Amino acid sequence: MLNVKVDHVIESLSLSDDHLMRLSSKMSQELVRGLHQSTNDEAEIKMLPSFVTSTPDGSENGEFLALDLGGTNFRIILVKIQSGDSPKIQMDNQVYAISNELMTGTGTQLFDHMVNCLWDFLVERDMMCQLLPIGFTFSFPTKNLGIKQTILVNWSKGFTATGVVGEDIGQLLNDAINRKFKNFELKIMATVVNDTVGTLVSCAFDHHDTCMGLIVGTGTNMCYMEAQSNIELLNNHKTLEGEMCINTEWGAFGDNSGALDEIKTSYDIDIDRNSPNVGQHIFEKMISGMYMGELARLIIVDLSNKGHLFQSIDSNSLFYKSGFSTAFVSQILHMNDNCSQALGTTDIFKNKYGVTCSDEDMTKLRKICESLSIRAASLCAIGVIAVARKIIEHRGQRHLVVGVDGSVYRKHPTFKSLLINTTHRLAPELNIDFQLSTDGSGRGAALVAAVESRIQHIVTQ
Structure with a gap:
């Protein structure tokens, strides 16, 4: 005792x-x-419902991007998947700062900044002419209406950027991409990936x-x-x-x-x-x-x-x-x-x-x-x-x-x-x-985009 x-x-x-x-x-x-x-x-x-309807089956192949915004850091991850009897995956990522001014400014400024970071990331890797499906981990309270339609319910973690609450996050990202990239082809395959969902999908790549x-x-x-x-x-x-x-x-x-x-x-x-x-x-x-x-x-x-x-x-x-x-x-x-x-x-x-x-x-x-x-x-x-x-x-x-x-x-x-x-x-x-599991908010988000590409028969380079 x-x-x-x-x-x-x-x-x-x-x-x-x-x-x-x-x-x-x-x-x-x-x-x-x-x-x-x-x-x-x-x-x-x-x-x-997450609207994620499948996990990796080993046939996913190509290059995919994951964007991860959950606080004062914004992360971009390039995930390269090689299918086959023993599928392989490689990751290359870079972290960018999100200033207080961006957190509390306008939504346009915030999303333009993220897309500017994406532009720099792709230019550095000579990847500007590829079709790259994107999975976006957006770690704020949201309501999913579909795999590519997610509404921000309210900001948290010190973010107050105007013009975002009640809006479709995927559309805001696509609009910013179109403003910056114009004729370049990038496609949003999965707007928001909850980190728990990403954890499942990332683990499923290794354990079916x-x-x-x-x-x-x-x-x-x-x-x-x-x-x-x-x-x-x-x-x-x-x-x-x-x-x-x-x-x-x-x-x-x-x-x-x-x-x-x-x-x-x-x-x-x-x-x-x-x-x-x-x-x-x-x-x-x-x-x-x-x-x-x-x-x-x-x-x-x-x-x-x-x-x-x-x-x-x-x-x-x-x-x-x-x-x-x-x-x-x-x-x-x-x-x-x-x-x-x-x-x-x-x-x-x-x-x-x-x-x-x-x-x-x-x-x-x-x-x-x-x-x-x-x-x-x-x-x-x-x-x-x-x-x-x-x-x-x-x-x-x-x-x-x-x-x-x-x-x-x-x-x-x-x-x-x-x-x-x-x-x-x-x-x-x-x-x-x-x-x-490995990096659900990064690798997992990219794998969701890869699975959606397989389902929709989209071929990436």
């Missing part, structure tokens, strides 16, 4: 397998509600059984391939054949139904209360990198204030400042007992966090961080299982590959193994493989 209060906190973060499977069943119900026209409005998981795309980073989301006949949000859905990638936006699970209420701790409630989107994306706040470190900080401060952790804590300690990242959790979990004794926990925590930390304190910290990580991975696992079972309903496919990306999955020392092991323990009958 570590301490009655510490043990109580750890117990509040622990979920039994039975409880996890009940949550997975509830998520399964929400997936169905999101697909149905009559229940979509009140469904927590919105199941947004990939049918799910998972992001666990600053946020978390899942997409998967659904039968179009099941997507009631599509016109004449019952007559449609084949599949379409659905962007679930599963971070909102539990927002309205109260499905997560009984597992919320006082710390989860504080996280939500102090977030910019109170009452929204509850599931995401229990999993993602944006909140895991802050949850640890709130627990540590509470235990310290009650005398259950640290001999002393400086009043100016970082622990009293919000915004802890998941890197802190990773740091604690990386410190095994030998490492902590060799480096001196007192020195590390005194210098960086303004606390006096004993080896006993370190043991408590590790247990807290382990418990938060186990809970996050377990909740993610129940979502994977729910989506996998949804896919099996229409595919009958037993071998399912999940393409995964995100800083938590990549960098957290135990999250990957916890997610995989928990998924297999809870659903041993499902044959689910997890594969690390």
